[in-house]
Amino acid sequence: MNLQINQNQINETHELHLTGEVDAYTAPKLKEVMLPLTEKDGSVVVVDLSGIDYMDSTGLGIFVGALKSSKANNSSLKLRGMTDRVKRIFEITGLTEVMDIESGVKGEAL
Amino acid sequence: MRTASDYIEMNVPAKPDYVGVVRLTISGLANRMGFAFDEIEDIKIAVSEAVTNVVNHAYADEDKGQVRIGCNIFDDRIEITVVDQGKSFDVDTISKNLGPVDGKSVDQLNEGGLGLFLIDTLMDKVEISSEAGVVVMMTKYLHRDEVEEHVDRISPAPSQ
Numbered sequence: 001m002n003l004q005i006n007q008n009q010i011n012e013t014h015e016l017h018l019t020g021e022v023d024a025y026t027a028p029k030l031k032e033v034m035l036p037l038t039e040k041d042g043s044v045v046v047v048d049l050s051g052i053d054y055m056d057s058t059g060l061g062i063f064v065g066a067l068k069s070s071k072a073n074n075s076s077l078k079l080r081g082m083t084d085r086v087k088r089i090f091e092i093t094g095l096t097e098v099m100d101i102e103s104g105v106k107g108e109a110l
Numbered sequence: 111m112r113t114a115s116d117y118i119e120m121n122v123p124a125k126p127d128y129v130g131v132v133r134l135t136i137s138g139l140a141n142r143m144g145f146a147f148d149e150i151e152d153i154k155i156a157v158s159e160a161v162t163n164v165v166n167h168a169y170a171d172e173d174k175g176q177v178r179i180g181c182n183i184f185d186d187r188i189e190i191t192v193v194d195q196g197k198s199f200d201v202d203t204i205s206k207n208l209g210p211v212d213g214k215s216v217d218q219l220n221e222g223g224l225g226l227f228l229i230d231t232l233m234d235k236v237e238i239s240s241e242a243g244v245v246v247m248m249t250k251y252l253h254r255d256e257v258e259e260h261v262d263r264i265s266p267a268p269s270q
Contacts, residue, residue, distance in 0.1 A: 023133070024126040024162040054133075054151075056158045057224040085151055092231055093224050 002026060004051075005033050013044045019051030022059030031062045038069040038077055045070065050081030060093060067099060078102060116183040124165045124177045124194075132179055133158045136190065139181055143188060143252055152232040153188070153250050159225035160192035160246045167194065167244075187234075187251045194244040 003026035006017040014037045022030060037045045045066070049055075063079070070077040080102035082090065090096045120135060122128040136157045140150045157179070164177040175195050182189040230236050235249040 021130065023158055024129045024165055028126075054154065056155050056162065057228055058162055060224055085148075089155065089228065092228065 003029055005030065007033065012040075012042055013046060015046045015048065017048045017051065021054040022052060022062070023054065023056050024058045027058045027062050030059070031065065034062065034066050035069055038066045038075050039073050041074045043075040044078070045075060046078045046080065048081045049079060049086055050083065052083065052086050055086050055089060057089075057093070060089065060095060063099065064095070076100065115185065118181045118183070120179045121176050122179070124167075124175050126162075126165055128177075129158050129161050129165060132161050136179075136181065139183065140188060140250075143183060145188075145250070145252060149250060153190070156229045156232045156248055156250075157190055157192070159229050160190075160248070163225055163246075164192065164194040164244070186253075187249050189247065189249045192246045192248075 003018060003020040003022055006019075008015040008017070016034060016037075018030070020026065034045065034047070037043055047063075063077075067077050069075075078100045082101065087096075087101075090099065090101065118135075118139060120132060122132060133154045137150055137154050140153045145153065161177055161179065178191075178193040178195060180191040180193070182191075226238075229246065229248060233248040234251050237245075237247045239245045239247075
């Protein structure tokens with residue numbers, strides 16, 4: 001029931017690797033880390049979701065907020081490594097249409 | 111119509127800290143009943159959404175109440191009721207924001223409002239009433255596609 005956030009920075013690219021669950025309890029932590037990164041002009045925020053095994057609408061809301069912030073601040077937000085479960089809720093809610101999502105799931109050899 | 115064989119109730123503080131605890135408990139019940147992995151994940155999200163709605167509402171009001179989660183376990187379905195024992199929030203306002211992102215521009219996106227939409231999509235039947243507090247009742251059927259009449263009732267585990 002926790003969320004671990006590992007952060008890497010190479011020049012303007014900030015990479016966040018998330019592990020665990022994103023829900024009402026852990027989402028504020030994600031917002032606190034991710035939102036300021038999207039507020040820097042020209043920054044590229046790449047979020048790796050391959051370690052996320054649960055996400056609900058509170059988590060989706062954080063990504064919507066980050067996307068809005070990136071549009072407003074001339075930065076960009078990319079999501080990658082979604083598991084099928086996480087991808088499903090992005091699809092159901094229609095967020096796959098507006099988010100920059102890199103296809104291909106890491107670590108899920110079928 | 112068959113009657114409920116078992117009833118489980120939880121009463122937890124309306125705080126984000128407990129959403130995961132409720133989710134894990136429901137997950138355990140659904141697993142016990144024989145739901146498939148994806149169905150269990152759907153139920154987990156739906157329950158978390160309902161509890162999170164109560165939690166967010168309680169926070170907005172600075173009125174940190176309790177949230178009650180009741181589960182009726184039938185042979186063929188689980189019925190989960192989430193009751194907000196605080197003041198009612200305006201269901202009509204929330205319902206207006208229901209729906210996927212379809213065709214909206216980024217500016218129009220609402221950071222909340224996807225919760226009830228997800229509950230509605232992931233569960234088989236959802237009823238919401240707001241007469242005294244808000245009650246969200248949701249049902250998920252077990253093995254809907256099977257015509258198996260001889261499914262065992264949940265039998266007590268053999269004594270260890």
